Amino acid sequence: MRNRTPKVTETETGTVPGGAGRLPAHADLNLLRTFLAVYRSGSFTAAAPQLGLSQPTVTAQIRTLEQQGGRELFTRLPRGVEPTPPAHELAARVSAPLDALAALEGGDPSAGRTAPVHLAGPSELLCVRVLPALAPLVAGGLRLRVAQGLTEPLLEELRTGRHDLVITTRRPRGRALESVPLADEEYVLVASPAWADRVGAGARAGDLCAALRDVPLITYAEDLPIARRYWRTVLGRQLTASAAVTVPNLYAVLSAVNAGAGYSVLPHSLCQEHLDAGRLVRLHDPEEPPLNTLFLVQRPGADADPEVLRVRDRLRAAASAW
Template sequence: MPARVKPSLPPLAAIRAFEAAARQGSFTAAGEELGMTQAAVSYQIKALEDRVGFALFRRRARGVELTPDGARLATRAEEALDILRQAFADARQAHDETLVISVLPTIAQQIIAPRLGAFQIAHPTIMTRVEVESRLVDLLAGEATVAIRAGLGKWPGLATHYLLPGDYAPMISPAFIARNGRPAAPADLLSMPLIDADDEGWAGWFRAAGVAPPCCRSGGRTLFGTQALTAQAAIAGHGACLLNPYLFRAELARGDLIQPFATVWREAFSMYLVYPERRRNAPAIRAFRDWVLAEFQAIGA
């Protein structure tokens, strides 16, 4: 099927002259804005009127006034030129801007660091900087360009894209099994060393597995603060830990970690990509958004 031929546009110089004259209400002022003479603006407008077949302005002693047809066309012309101006501004910004990515430590280690090189190869003009932090950066104030954060997905002024559920399951290592044996049932974990035993996730997981959680624990409590560090302690055989299976697929595939039970506990918080809503169409943000959503989809999130 042959491609549809689009209607031809009038010369861009004529459109710019018309749009400027419509905003300024004066051919002289439009000429000053565009670096043209009043006569040159008048010529461009006349050429455009000949092209469209109707008058765009009424010439007055003290300036010009849009006709009803001219007013309708001026609104659309201004919108179109604004889109072009913004597109070129965004392109310049994408070339010059550093894409600052604020990301939680475990996401940085398990997802971003091993894969960001591919994004940089695909987008060589976008400079990137990863800031690994757990605090909630103020994106609206420009503390970062985008962020990956945990929450309920509702932050005023921010666009949000769901990435990953807050799923957790116990994981152990071959070293753990060598020291403690392999748990045959969820209740067996109650008598085994647990990393971050104070974590409320353990109570949630035991309930999900049909086991009454212990009312209290004493001694042997370790709070590493990030899943990445907790996983390292588990790999070393120091105890069973709760981890998000999506984030540790490589370790599970290699056998460094073992998920002894299929039961998972899902917390209220999920992982989201966020950035200022007003910058939704910025080229650097759009490129990173498309890339990171594809990466999380690839890990089955």
């Protein structure tokens, strides 16, 4: 369904704070809705069916808005578009009011939002926990757009309105963003059965750290943050090993360890299936395993969107069993 909201008729010119360009106050709200749909979907093509418009019409509306404001809002890429700094500033200003207006208008659920619910978080958690938990909502008609990344960049994008909900590995600083603890993730020290047999024999003769000295360490970052924390909090030692392999994806770390490349410290949820099947073995079973708290962070103004609230409540309910 096409947007049918009438134009605002004031003739004065307003300025978007922070240098986002000058936007006439008589600009059609439909242009802003089109802008927000493109901003959130990252593509003129993806935004078009959400708005009930053709792709050339979306392109023309964005061009008109850019001409009115005197600033480029999107950098055209081979696949999709990248928001410019003025676009981030404009999204932060208009996303909450437009979402609130859409909620007040009601009607067809697919026409009540300019875009689907935008959710982001760590890629492995999204695959293992989040998407399965949201499957019933998707089957019932929820439209969802998912992004993956690290906590700091995702929180910054949330502040500019690009995401509705973000799952993070730490609580955001300050009070500007609303967050709630979602779940505690356990980390486990694991290796293939062959390495486990070798390490077990060495550990019985001395200690675990010495037994692991000659075993390759597989990790997702050169500074070994997860492994170092495990050594410090569980083993009471400083980790002196260096990584044999670093790869910035925990699935890739899991794949390498599962294939017998060495050992690693991984989230239990990620390797639970492999542990249950005997393809991986715990090298250590501490009385108090290290835990990392996950937080669900909500975009300011998202309370006005019932679809965002549905996703938030579903995740909080599902996380109690994680």
